Amino acid sequence: MRNSRRGQVDPFIVMDVMEAARRAEEGGRHIIHMEVGQPGTPAPQGAREALARVMEDEPLGYSVALGLPALRQRIARLYGEWYDVDLDPGRVIVTSGSSGAFVLAFTALFDAGDRVGIGEPGYPSYRQILRALDVEPVGIAAGADHRLQPVPGDLENLDLQGLMVASPANPSGTMLDRSALSALTDACAARDIAFISDEIYHGIEYEAKAVTALEITDDAYVINSFSKYFSMTGWRVGWMVVPDSHVRLIERLAQNLFICASHAGQVAALAAMECEAELQDNLAVYKANRALMLDGLRDAGFERFAPPDGAFYVYADVSDLTDDSRAFAAEILEKAGVAVTPGLDFDPHRGHGTIRFSYARSTGDIREGLARLKRFMQARR
Ligand SMILES: Cc1ncc(COP(=O)(O)O)c(C=O)c1O
Numbered sequence: 001m002r003n004s005r006r007g008q009v010d011p012f013i014v015m016d017v018m019e020a021a022r023r024a025e026e027g028g029r030h031i032i033h034m035e036v037g038q039p040g041t042p043a044p045q046g047a048r049e050a051l052a053r054v055m056e057d058e059p060l061g062y063s064v065a066l067g068l069p070a071l072r073q074r075i076a077r078l079y080g081e082w083y084d085v086d087l088d089p090g091r092v093i094v095t096s097g098s099s100g101a102f103v104l105a106f107t108a109l110f111d112a113g114d115r116v117g118i119g120e121p122g123y124p125s126y127r128q129i130l131r132a133l134d135v136e137p138v139g140i141a142a143g144a145d146h147r148l149q150p151v152p153g154d155l156e157n158l159d160l161q162g163l164m165v166a167s168p169a170n171p172s173g174t175m176l177d178r179s180a181l182s183a184l185t186d187a188c189a190a191r192d193i194a195f196i197s198d199e200i201y202h203g204i205e206y207e208a209k210a211v212t213a214l215e216i217t218d219d220a221y222v223i224n225s226f227s228k229y230f231s232m233t234g235w236r237v238g239w240m241v242v243p244d245s246h247v248r249l250i251e252r253l254a255q256n257l258f259i260c261a262s263h264a265g266q267v268a269a270l271a272a273m274e275c276e277a278e279l280q281d282n283l284a285v286y287k288a289n290r291a292l293m294l295d296g297l298r299d300a301g302f303e304r305f306a307p308p309d310g311a312f313y314v315y316a317d318v319s320d321l322t323d324d325s326r327a328f329a330a331e332i333l334e335k336a337g338v339a340v341t342p343g344l345d346f347d348p349h350r351g352h353g354t355i356r357f358s359y360a361r362s363t364g365d366i367r368e369g370l371a372r373l374k375r376f377m378q379a380r381r
Pocket of ligand 1: 037096097098099100123166169170198200224225226227233237238
């Protein structure tokens with residue numbers, strides 16, 4: 001049967017790594033997972049209990065397209081608690097993970113042929129979702145001197161209709177502070193470029209609190225999710241905050257594209273927002289893991305990386321060790337029994353010389369993984 005050109009997106013390489021790791025495990029090997037970008041913990045207990053109760057009493061049919069009103073209100077309240085921002089719940093749209101929010105945002109904001117800037121390295125699916133919608137992703141090579149985040153100067157010679165940023169970012173874990181973020185929102189406003197801020201790793205910060213674009217401007221699309229801080233990847237619930245005048249536009253798209261986000265997921269997500277103690281315990285594990293990673297990776301011989309401000313990744317420059325990160329990752333899996341992600345997923349141009357290590361798993365796993373990496377590097381010398 002015929003197929004479309006725009007449907008021909010690249011594979012998500014980390015998924016291929018996960019499959020290779022799974023095959024190794026099937027063959028009896030013990031693998032430490034430093035490739036996976038998700039918490040090893042389940043949804044908070046209060047979330048699971050709330051859903052178990054509601055499941056007995058309610059049919060859990062479609063919710064309204066914009067999401068359960070109670071959840072939209074609770075998310076709006078979170079902006080008061082986290083950032084001291086007074087947010088109208090009417091601007092909050094509950095989505096099928098942040099992935100669903102990207103589809104809604106890109107469809108609402110861009111026409112076929114429009115050009116959207118994305119920082120490289122960056123989350124690979126931005127590029128692929130844009131392509132699938134016939135929108136052109138424009139890679140912006142972000143420099144180590146700006147901690148791998150785009151800066152206004154990068155926009156000067158580009159004809160763009162949109163800019164997508166993430167802070168903390170995947171894969172680097174680096175953040176845009178208030179002045180860096182407002183410099184970008186100002187530059188976009190001056191050029192009529194739609195600004196989209198992926199804030200999915202907010203809540204997982206180590207030194208300073210992450211700044212939301214909503215502290216600076218209402219003229220932005222802000223996207224977040226229950227997948228990371230709230231430890232609910234598989235439940236497929238996220239959200240998006242849009243300017244008041246865009247709510248009805250998004251509502252019409254959401255009704256037709258998704259009907260609604262998972263109703264069961266929304267019930268659990270609402271309860272998860274009251275599980276602060278458990279979520280802070282998870283955060284304490286990431287903090288301990290991060291400290292181990294910073295020392296352990298250097299000790300093993302991976303020295304070229306910026307310490308992450310947030311999220312649970314270290315993005316290391318390994319160009320002194322390889323010019324083929326995919327083969328290097330395969331070698332690490334084969335010889336060290338540690339699964340890591342080649343940088344090509346995040347940066348098609350420079351990613352052949354980089355690797356992403358995730359430290360989202362248990363501290364015991366991180367210790368063991370670092371010991372294996374050290375032995376591997378010693379044997380390689
Ligand atoms: C930066 C970033 N944005 C979005 C996503 C997608 O998350 P969700 O589960 O909310 O669709 C991920 C997943 O790893 C991510 O790293």
